[in-house]
Amino acid sequence: LSKSPVPTAKGLERLLQALRVLPGVGPRSAQRMAFHLLQHERAGADELARALAEALASVRRCAECNNFAEDEVCALCRSPRRDRSLLCVVETPADLAVVEQTLSYSGMYFVLMGRLSPLDGVGPRDIGLERLLARATDGEVQEVILATNFTNEGEATAHYIAEMLRPRGIRVSRIARGVPLGGELEYVDAGTISQALLDRRGL
Numbered sequence: 001l002s003k004s005p006v007p008t009a010k011g012l013e014r015l016l017q018a019l020r021v022l023p024g025v026g027p028r029s030a031q032r033m034a035f036h037l038l039q040h041e042r043a044g045a046d047e048l049a050r051a052l053a054e055a056l057a058s059v060r061r062c063a064e065c066n067n068f069a070e071d072e073v074c075a076l077c078r079s080p081r082r083d084r085s086l087l088c089v090v091e092t093p094a095d096l097a098v099v100e101q102t103l104s105y106s107g108m109y110f111v112l113m114g115r116l117s118p119l120d121g122v123g124p125r126d127i128g129l130e131r132l133l134a135r136a137t138d139g140e141v142q143e144v145i146l147a148t149n150f151t152n153e154g155e156a157t158a159h160y161i162a163e164m165l166r167p168r169g170i171r172v173s174r175i176a177r178g179v180p181l182g183g184e185l186e187y188v189d190a191g192t193i194s195q196a197l198l199d200r201r202g203l
């Protein structure tokens with residue numbers, strides 16, 4: 001038997017290291033999370049471990065839209081009610097959900113699962129642009145709508161994709177930067193308003 005005066009918990013050390021794979025989690029928050037799980041939330045921790053193992057085993061990428069899916073092709077991509085001539089490019093599954101919530105788009109999607117970010121070493125290959133190109137030139141898609149974020153990286157990504165697709169004769173459009181619905185102009189920043197003015201459409 002070990003007579004070590006300070007009992008070391010190897011399992012705890014391993015948990016602390018494991019938690020640090022999460023974005024924004026440093027040593028202190030890893031410790032806070034681990035103590036919380038072990039002290040107050042043992043049933044929840046067990047469920048977390050099982051859910052994680054199950055998700056790792058069952059979740060993959062849809063062969064068409066690149067979103068998370070359990071089947072080879074996800075339900076949205078299989079739906080006969082979607083307009084297969086439109087392909088909307090978004091950065092994340094959360095962005096796809098936001099566009100879906102508007103109920104104003106019935107086309108298809110391609111989820112980049114990221115954005116071009118040379119400073120972080122994220123290049124065209126890392127966000128599946130070869131697969132996007134194959135998808136956009138499959139003969140069904142008539143127009144690609146770029147709905148990446150209006151950040152520097154999102155704009156650069158949209159620009160890159162447009163340059164990639166235009167020479168192949170594919171119509172490319174960019175969503176307009178607008179004043180949020182229900183948003184009062186007073187509270188919208190000047191850049192958004194000026195862009196909204198530039199992107200104005202006739203009524």
Ligand SMILES: [Zn+2]
Nearest residue numbers: 062065074077
């Ligand atoms: Zn899909």
